[in-house]
Amino acid sequence: MSLVELREHLCATFPDLCPLFSIEFGDGVLQVGPERLHEAMEGLKTLGFDMLGMVTAVDFGEEFELVYRLRAREMGVAIIVRARLPRHTPRAASVTDLWPAADWHEREVYDLFGIVFEGHPDLRRILLPDDWVGHPLRKDYEDPSIIRRPDYR
């Protein structure tokens, strides 16, 4: 199935998600708001996206962007779902009830970005020690032990 067919399929099934869909760099992208994230993901799952590949986040200063990548084995297409969260309240709904794979991925995002997933069964740090302070992949993370690399390039 091509991305254009995916767009038609998506628009036929979920007309309200249709304007959020675009095609960038050969990927189908669905940009949703944080309040509609879980609903959209549920819709995508019923559409046939059965594999959750990754969950990650990007720090854009004022906002965090959550990035999910889903794959439908039957249809042979993949889609990237993006949701922008405000920095002061980085909260989003967990999708562990839809894909158990999200469990560790969401813990990782919580660990490194401090984004709280509501409804996650066990939201703890996963990579860093439990007593770590701060979320290192945030752009404003400060740690005196970091030595900045001199500019060699």
Next chain:
Amino acid sequence: MSERLVVNIGPSHPSTHGVCRIVVELDGEIVTHAEPIIGHLHRGIEKMAENRTYLQIVPLTDRLDYVGSMYANWAYCRAVERLAGIRVPERAEYIRVIVCELQRIASHMMGIGSAAADTGAFTVFMYAFEQRELVVDLFEALCGSRLTYNYVRPGGVSADLPDGWVDRCRTFIKGHPDAMREIDRMLFGNVIFRARTKGIGVLDAADAVAWGASGPVARGSGVDYDLRRDDPYSMYPRFDFTVPLGERGDSYDRARVRLWECVESCRIVEQALDQLAEYEPGVIMTEGLPRLLAPGRGDAYDHIESARGCLGVYLVSDGGVCPYRMKVRSPAFSNLALLPLLATGHTLSDLIVVLGSLDPVFGEVDR
């Protein structure tokens, strides 16, 4: 009446295959809960990448999956090439396929060998490592390093095949399937190994998909999914190969799928070497690449089928010479998350077998 017992395994334990700590809750000798505690090798590669130029990140990706460095190189380079719109010469793509299939053999030899050693079959580990050393020799002739290759670069590969390399490679892939059949007889026909692995850690196909498992772990459960065939990239559509599948999804099937993948890899390498002969030597890098790559704003994700499954790299660029964000989607991370599901209900010694059959590499799990 039985007593609950909490046992700590690791982080430095010979059968955790790296630095993984597992907190196991036991009822007698039966595992009631196993919780892997990862992150003992979390080196912050994703943060470091934000202050490295695109070319300087390639050596960092070597150290992700250190049993199969070529994969991370390639996955990263594919993401950069997609982001910057670079077209790679076909000869370079063939070389990438060849080295990555050889890398699959080297990596699976480690996986099968250590899984065998976990059940006491140490001899098989020695036999498997002999095959791995042969591949490592080929890589050393190619790029001068035994383990961290830094070979696949954005736009191509760093060096062309040296003189006589193709013949050496052909000699290896001719002998390798026989060595695999020997290991098949020696390990998979062994009564002890069968008793230790059959029916242990059964993963059904629906769980494998829901938990995002990929690679031999998913295929051992009969999930017929291989990115090389189902989301073809590079030169893979031009090769004829089959995807080995397991039936029951137990530890035995997962290990055996790895074995037959090695034989299939030999077939792919052979076809690739035949087709490579038609291309002029020396054209291995895209012409006119700037010394400092600075792709435009945007993001790109690309993935390849590594020895452990779907290895993806997600790059976000703000137009500068360093990526704004790099994320590695590691297959071992997702596969390892299955451990509590698979080990519960088995004995403590079977937990080790299950962990070995998942074949995690902690450089990649923790990044």
Next chain:
Amino acid sequence: MAGVDDFAQVLESVPGGGIILTSVDAVADWARGHSLWMMPMGTACCAMELIAASFSRFDFDRHGSIPRPDPRHTDVMVVAGTITRKMAPAVKLLWEQMPDPKWCIAMGNCAISGGIFYYDTYSVVRGVDEFLPVDVYIAGCPPRPEALQDAVLRLREKVRADSMSPGRRRAIEGVLPLPTAGDGTAEGGSE
């Protein structure tokens, strides 16, 4: 070790005691130097080369260096790989479980200084010598198995220069001096 030192000093003061001390030293150092059992503290990439070294091609066992995963059986800890701040307490704990006399080999750039993970990272301990007394450093990322072999042979030279009497310990060119008591319990690397 204090008791042994006292004994050695008493022995040296007795006429003919020096001959006994030399002979005992020679036998003890020969035995120690030729059975340096390894505690393979393999955490990352270098662990692969550590495994390769003990397998059939490089066959490390012929030097008497058998990898034993139990710290209580071992004489030399080979730290092969990156040590993170989460891992450092475990490494220190294992080091403390090893019986004296014990030695440490830092294998690879990560164990020497953090190597490629020196800059920009928030979780890596920059060198295992921040909390362990290292005897031999092997450069390389990762070093070849032959380099590890060389390190064990260098360590053997160092072991052979050891004596029960503190005054008789010799320095070896290119090798760091023997650790004095207390080095093994230096401050932890994780600030």
